[in-house]
Amino acid sequence: MRSCPIEKVRNIGLMAHIDAGKTTTTERILYFTGITYKMGEVDEGTAVMDWMVQEQERGITITAAATTCFWQDHRINIIDTPGHVDFTAEVERSLRVLDGAIIILCAVGGVESQSETVWRQADKYRVPRIIYVNKMDRLGAEPRRVVEEVKTRLGARPLVLQLPLGAESNFQGVVDLVGRKEIVWKDDLTGTNFEVRPVSSEYKEEVEQKRREMLEMLSEVDDELMKKYLDDEDIQPEEIKRAVRKGTIDLKFYPVLFGASFRNKGIQPLLDAIVDYLPSPVDIPPVKGYHPRTNQEEVRKASDNESFCALVFKIMNDAFLGNLAYFRVYSGKLKVGSYVYNATKDQEERVTRLLEMHANKRREIDEVYAGDIAAFGGMKGLSTGDTLCLKSRPILLEPPTFPEPVVSTTIEPKTKADHQRLVSILEKFMTEDPTFRLVHDPMTGQTLVQGMGELHLEIIVDRLSREYGLQVRLGRPQVAYKETITREAQGEGTFIRQLAGKGQYGHCVIKLEPLPRGKGFEFVNLLKSHAIPEEFVTEIERGIREAMEAGLVAGYPVTDLRASLLEANYHEDDSIAIAYKIAASMAFKQAGEKAGPVILEPIMKLEIVTPDEYVGGLVGDINARRGRIEAIEIKGSSRVLRAFVPLAEMFGYATVLRTITQGRGSFSLEFSAYEPTPPDVQEEIKARVEGRIPFSEARR
DSSP states (O other): OOSSOGGGEEEEEEEESTTSSHHHHHHHHHHHTTSOSSOOOTTTTOOSSOOSHHHHHHTSOOSOEEEEEEETTEEEEEEEOOOSGGGHHHHHHHHHHOSEEEEEEETTTBSOHHHHHHHHHHHHTTOOEEEEEEOTTSTTOOHHHHHHHHHHHHOOOEEEOEEEESOGGGOOEEEETTTTEEEEEOSOTTSOOEEEEEOOHHHHHHHHHHHHHHHHHHHTTOHHHHHHHHTTOOOOHHHHHHHHHHHHHTTSOEEEEEOBGGGTBSHHHHHHHHHHHSOOGGGSOOEEEEOTTTOOEEEEOSOTTSOOEEEEEEEEEETTTEEEEEEEEEESOEETTOEEEETTTTEEEEOOOEEEEETTEEEEESEEOTTOEEEEESOTTOOTTOEEEBTTBOOEEOOOOOOOOOEEEEEEESSGGGHHHHHHHHHHHHHHOTTOEEEEOTTTOOEEEEESSHHHHHHHHHHHHHHHOOOEEEOOOEEOOEEEOSSOEEEEEEEEEEETTEEEEEEEEEEEEEOOTTOOEEEEEOSOTTSSOHHHHHHHHHHHHHHHHHOSSSSOOBOSEEEEEEEOOOOTTTBOHHHHHHHHHHHHHHHHHHSOOEEEEEEEEEEEEEEGGGHHHHHHHHHHTTOEEEEEEEETTEEEEEEEEEGGGOTTHHHHHHHHHTTOOEEEEEEEEEEEOOHHHHHHHHHHHHTSSOGGGSOO
């Protein structure tokens, strides 16, 4: 039996910039909903959701943790996500399966760089959001400025539903504009003792003005409410809530609430808002996919009576159960002991264990229903992005997409005997984390690891030591360069050889064209029908792809181009598949050399918060790192510098920033795009790869 009707299920995530208070807010939610009896603290390493040792030591969230709680007869499935940009994949895959989100903004920091990133990710999956302005008790809290930044930096329409009562050390509570009432928390540190009272006279005028602004915005989404508002009739709180819910689900606006989670103020109204304004699985459009064999569109409604359909969004290695596969049920229900079809891999497997997760703890359950978020235990064949369904009614859902790694480095165990064990463990990490890669360099024979940043790889090494007792050495971090072309060019490849008295023949002419940044690779067959057998066309494409991996300038993978097959000759007796593959590789290299090949480097979006007196030194340092300043803004008593800087120039920047600002500055880095390197830098990279310049003499 379901624990509650599907209409009363809420699947939400908490997202924000690092240190905005996501995990603290989640801890308070668990406490006030009765899941925990004691509030965990991030700073003390006792937070339930930060269960990894690395999270507890650093005071940051590294992996998305799921849990379930209940409020006002509603079931709330929560995913607490990381705020650090190195772990943005955790946010991406969580948003893919969530119905709603809480975007937490710091009342002092406002909209920060990672706030913008998670907002764009939520836009991509069209996830309805509530904005929770946290840390209202902090020195420098400016709620009005934060609401203004939501408009200017996020391009969103905030719907302010509360007015804060005081700020900084005087923050006492909020005025609820919907019900025209004050909610004031007493001195009780647990936050359970609060008073709901009529609006006091000093706030009445401002409350009425803000309430009129709120009703004007709500009138745009509710005709009945508009009529009452224009006729100056009294509008009941339930009517307002209905309109807020409709506009929130339709992404017309985003409700704004205020609080101070660390001081236990504002959590109960936030829980009420989750229940009142965020959608249930039946409030969002039915999930769409396609039939794996016919490619026809398939639709599944959020109902227990539909056929089963779910998406695996996270894999986690467990010491006792092997892989734990987190999944979201979109339709139907599934029992332990039944069979489930993996449409992505065309495999069927028996369900042996279903688990309800609470951070790293779990409870075994017998059945899951539409709208549930749960985990499989002990199923080996699952990967992130797999679609699970019934074999009789297959469907393939769109998997989450992940950014490419931008940093790579060599890794080797302290002893050669541990090499195979190291590779085996790193392959497990790859199944957990789609942004982590393990690569074997055929040129040097070294093992490389690739990730989203220095912290990302540092956590991998720490886990190897703590969880597996494996000591490793990391090389100096390297940038994950790519290559591309800048103009059109044609190339011809002919492979003719005699082997054991039999001829081998392959011939093709291809044209290369540059594509916009981020488009990857396209192959177009422009041959007349049946000019050569279809299997040879496939080999030509394979030959081009392999040649792209070998690079054109310095051995880095080539991307963002279209290869068109213009001509191909065929010999009845001597044409074989491998010959066309080699001919395609020859044609690609010939065309690539004429197509103006360039090296692409990752450009990072840099945001620095610093006292005013250090701005000049920082600007000079950014310019010296080939960076370009985009903006310098005033935020309270600090300055915010926004710039774009090549990743190659940013390794070890934390130490430099501490030196320039005497430890008073902070920064965040986020991948922006790949851009061509200047000619002098390209020549230096090429010389380093060819061994003409020792690595130690390279600029960074």
